Amino acid sequence: MSHAFVSVQWNGQKKAYDLILLAAIAVYLGTFTAVGIAQQAADPVVLIMRALGTCAIVLLHIILAIGPLARLSDRIKPLLYNRRHFGVVTALISLAHAALALMWYHGSGPINPISSAIGGYGDYVVPIEFPFESLGLAALLILGVMAATSHDFWLSRLSPPVWKALHMGVYAAYALLIGHVALGTAQFDKSGGLLIALTLGAVSLTALHIGAILKGRKADLASELSGEWMSAGRPDEIPLNRAITLTPKSGERIAVFRYEKGISAIVGVCSHQNGPLGEGCILGGLVTCPWHGFQFDPETGAAPPPFEDRVQTHEVKLEDGTIWVRSTPDPLGTTRPAVPVAT
């Protein structure tokens, strides 16, 4: 949040998340290399290189799957909180893979390793001779920029739209990596196993994204309302400490929360990275964004001190047991006391 930048805002969940992630990676790399050595499949350096490369691909698939999966199932949402660490680890593993590959395959020739990998010995016109490492390097550059700018400092410095645009580059990186692996596989792996796994991964990711989009559109259509006052149904239709999302004809979505104090409504878009506040929950009396845990007071829209972020509130009234929410948001900084409801 905006008041102060620290290196990492650690909490128990982040530490556990990172420990599990690093342990899983260590197990994968160790197992892959050990099995390869036992089978005398290749030189140990090549095996480590392959282990790092396949690990990065698997991690990238998981990263890309977390977003749509969290939209399809609430149980996945805790994985969203620390996705940035996941991305940084993926970039570092990709970097290690690239460094080993450059040294092993291109480090001892007469031309510099980067020139060699970009196309010193290949032919871009002939698929079987395509310098597939150039695609990997391009993907690494994108992942590197994303990892290097993952800190909130860069979000503030570059502005959210620029930051978001940079980080949407993950899809370009994914496409480049698909090309990198597919062309590399065509040249060196005649079994085709990796290519099949890659195809299954791409198809699964596409299906997940389409499913998440369809679910979002269905929810929007169901809640799309017009008029100055919009019905949010009965209070007991909103789970305690959760929200429902209303979609006005114009303007941002509205998150209507039921919690200990009653009913409050705020703009449903987090001021941090446009996360869906309506999919978040109330923790310690505060609306908590499901993406990165940013918090806001449901009555004022303000982040707790010393943070300075704010979102707008919406006026709420209760008539004949039905919640009504004004579609126009209040001016920033307006306080709207919660409307009490029987619990």
Place this chain on the structure above:
Amino acid sequence: MLTVANWIAYGLGVYGLIGLIFALWFVILGVREAPIEGKAVILRLMLMPGALLLWPLLILGRKS
């Protein structure tokens, strides 16, 4: 092809070298956000790769 590859490689090298010099200046003196003032050595080190990679954007941002 090799000539083009060499030019790209050298271009990346020059870009990175300028970026490194800019990044050193940026994390030591250029950062103006109050919370970064003072020590916070780890945070400054964490900002270096971003400054190295995005130095043209940061320079343009300073002018606007």
